[in-house]
Amino acid sequence: MNILIDSLLLSLACLAAVPCAVFVCECVLGALYAPRRRPTSQKARPRIAVLVPAHDEAAGITHTLSGLRAQLSAADVLLVVADNCSDDTAALAAASGARVVERQDTERRGKGYALVFGLEQLAAQPPDVVVIVDADCAVSEGGIERIARLAHETDRPVQADYVLTPSARPSGRSVVSALAFLVKNRVRPRGLAALGMPCLLTGTGMGFPWQVLRKAPPTNDHLVEDMVMGLELALLGYAPLLCPDAHVTSALPERAGAANTQRRRWEHGHLATLIEQGPRLLWQGLRQRRAELIALALDLMVPPLSLLVAMLLAGFTLAAGAWLLGASPLPALILAAGVLGIALGAGVGWFAYGRDLVRARDLLAIPLYVLWKLPLYFGFFTRGRQRGWQRTERSAEPARAVESARSAERSAEPARPEDG
Numbered sequence: 029m030n031i032l033i034d035s036l037l038l039s040l041a042c043l044a045a046v047p048c049a050v051f052v053c054e055c056v057l058g059a060l061y062a063p064r065r066r067p068t069s070q071k072a073r074p075r076i077a078v079l080v081p082a083h084d085e086a087a088g089i090t091h092t093l094s095g096l097r098a099q100l101s102a103a104d105v106l107l108v109v110a111d112n113c114s115d116d117t118a119a120l121a122a123a124s125g126a127r128v129v130e131r132q133d134t135e136r137r138g139k140g141y142a143l144v145f146g147l148e149q150l151a152a153q154p155p156d157v158v159v160i161v162d163a164d165c166a167v168s169e170g171g172i173e174r175i176a177r178l179a180h181e182t183d184r185p186v187q188a189d190y191v192l193t194p195s196a197r198p199s200g201r202s203v204v205s206a207l208a209f210l211v212k213n214r215v216r217p218r219g220l221a222a223l224g225m226p227c228l229l230t231g232t233g234m235g236f237p238w239q240v241l242r243k244a245p246p247t248n249d250h251l252v253e254d255m256v257m258g259l260e261l262a263l264l265g266y267a268p269l270l271c272p273d274a275h276v277t278s279a280l281p282e283r284a285g286a287a288n289t290q291r292r293r294w295e296h297g298h299l300a301t302l303i304e305q306g307p308r309l310l311w312q313g314l315r316q317r318r319a320e321l322i323a324l325a326l327d328l329m330v331p332p333l334s335l336l337v338a339m340l341l342a343g344f345t346l347a348a349g350a351w352l353l354g355a356s357p358l359p360a361l362i363l364a365a366g367v368l369g370i371a372l373g374a375g376v377g378w379f380a381y382g383r384d385l386v387r388a389r390d391l392l393a394i395p396l397y398v399l400w401k402l403p404l405y406f407g408f409f410t411r412g413r414q415r416g417w418q419r420t421e422r423s424a425e426p427a428r429a430v431e432s433a434r435s436a437e438r439s440a441e442p443a444r445p446e447d448g
Contacts, residue, residue: 030355037347037359041366044340047330048366054219054327055211055373059380061218063272074156074180077105078172080126081142082163086115089163093124096161099172105155108163111142117163140253147241154238156180160254162232164278171233171274178271179235184226185261188233188274189214193385200393201400202280207378207386208333208397209280215377216327217270225323226267229258233276240266255297259305259324263312267320295332295405302328333370334401340366 078096082089089108096106106126110118112134122128131145143160150158157176161167171188179186192209194202217227231254236244243264244257258268306329313321330336340363347360378386 033350034356034359037350037355038362040343041347041359041362044336044343045362045366046326047336048340048369050326051216051330051333051336052369052373054216055377056219057222058215058217058219059376061222061272063218063221071177071181073101073173074176075103076100076157076159076172076176077107077150077155078159078161079143079146079150080106080108080121080161080163081111081139081146082108082113082117082121083111083137083142084113084115085117085163086120089117090120090124092161092163092165093121093126095166096172097125099167099170105150107146107149109142109146109149111139111145112137138253143253157235157237158241159235160232161276162278165232165276166278167233168275171276174274175233175235175271178269179237182269183237183240184266185229185237185240185258185268186235186271187217187227187229187258187268188235188271188276189217190230190233190276192278192280194280200390201397203386203390204393204397206280207374207382207390210382210385211333211374211377214381218272220323220327221270221272223323226262226320227270228324228327229254229268231255232278233274234268235271255301255328256305259301259309259328262321262324263309267324295335295401298332299335299405302331332401332405333374334398335405337367337370337398338402338405340370 078100080089080092080096085092093106093108100106108118108121108126108128110121110128110130112132113130118128118130129146129149131142133141147158157179159172159175159179167188175186175188190213192206192213194206213230220227234254240261243261243266245260262268306325309321309328310325313319313323313325331339344360344363344367347355347363351357351360378391
């Protein structure tokens with residue numbers, strides 16, 4: 029019986045160790061990664077269409093569009109899809125100099141539908157590259173052209189560096205949430221880039237060669253349509269590349285209800301995609317001997333960190349109890365090492381990129397942050413994932429993301445010890 033218990037616990041511990049090892053490797057390599065700014069290309073600038081899906085974004089869309097307009101030439105297009113709007117989004121977008129198309133379809137709601145509608149409008153005179161930017165984001169100076177040139181020259185999708193910033197008077201939970209996004213969206217993709225591997229798409233600041241984008245299957249109302257689209261394109265031979273010198277920022281929701289809504293959509297979408305796409309991607313990578321698919325599969329199969337930590341602690345408690353009753357100590361030691369590895373990876377990411385964003389004392393809020401997230405996962409496994417798209421209430425400070433974009437480029441270089 030002891031042999032059976034030991035074998036079962038060891039198998040579970042080794043299975044849990046895989047995402048921990050992936051996470052630690054990505055974070056350490058990401059912290060050490062020093063991207064070289066690409067020299068200015070002598071090739072002709074591609075014709076760019078910036079596509080902005082927008083639903084009731086009147087509070088901040090003017091700020092977003094003014095920043096985008098400043099980066100475009102007369103040959104480029106700025107297209108806003110005012111999707112099922114009940115406010116002045118369309119009028120404000122038109123006043124900001126954008127081309128605006130309105131879409132009303134209460135049965136088919138969500139960003140995926142809005143993107144398909146926008147692409148249909150562009151098809152008559154297709155651009156060389158489409159850059160997708162959410163309506164609540166700000167893009168660093170020159171970022172649009174960097175994204176577009178890289179996509180055009182490589183004939184692959186491109187993902188900009190995308191981070192979220194806490195509110196002006198953030199709670200500890202909001203600050204830790206910003207750190208979690210920074211590790212996921214900046215540190216880990218850079219770790220993959222250090223290995224010459226592609227990255228996942230994260231939802232905004234995405235560039236696509238026109239002909240490549242038209243090959244992507246529609247994602248409709250999927251909760252993380254960008255991630256799924258990137259995976260499908262990777263299977264077709266167009267794995268997304270990171271563009272670390274283009275920076276996009278947006279603000280985290282300030283109200284607890286809005287933060288819960290946003291987190292539930294992202295976490296449920298991530299878990300559903302992990303379950304549905306992870307094994308498929310890994311199998312295709314092994315079958316076709318394509319390292320980029322294997323790397324994307326392993327990255328995707330790292331669960332949200334709060335869930336992973338909770339699972340590790342639960343497994344450690346079970347394995348430690350079995351150890352006290354005479355079972356092997358190895359499973360408990362592996363799981364304990366996994367917890368320490370997660371702490372090491374997150375700590376390295378924070379030290380390299382997050383010290384200006386998160387003070388050391390704010391890290392004390394991490395246990396409360398993990399507890400806050402657990403009901404989201406409990407709901408996923410007991411009631412199933414969230415169905416249907418639901419808009420997240422935006423920050424009351426729409427202009428703050430613009431200032432955040434200006435500082436994003438400064439904070440994107442790893443902080444060295446002499447930097448203080």
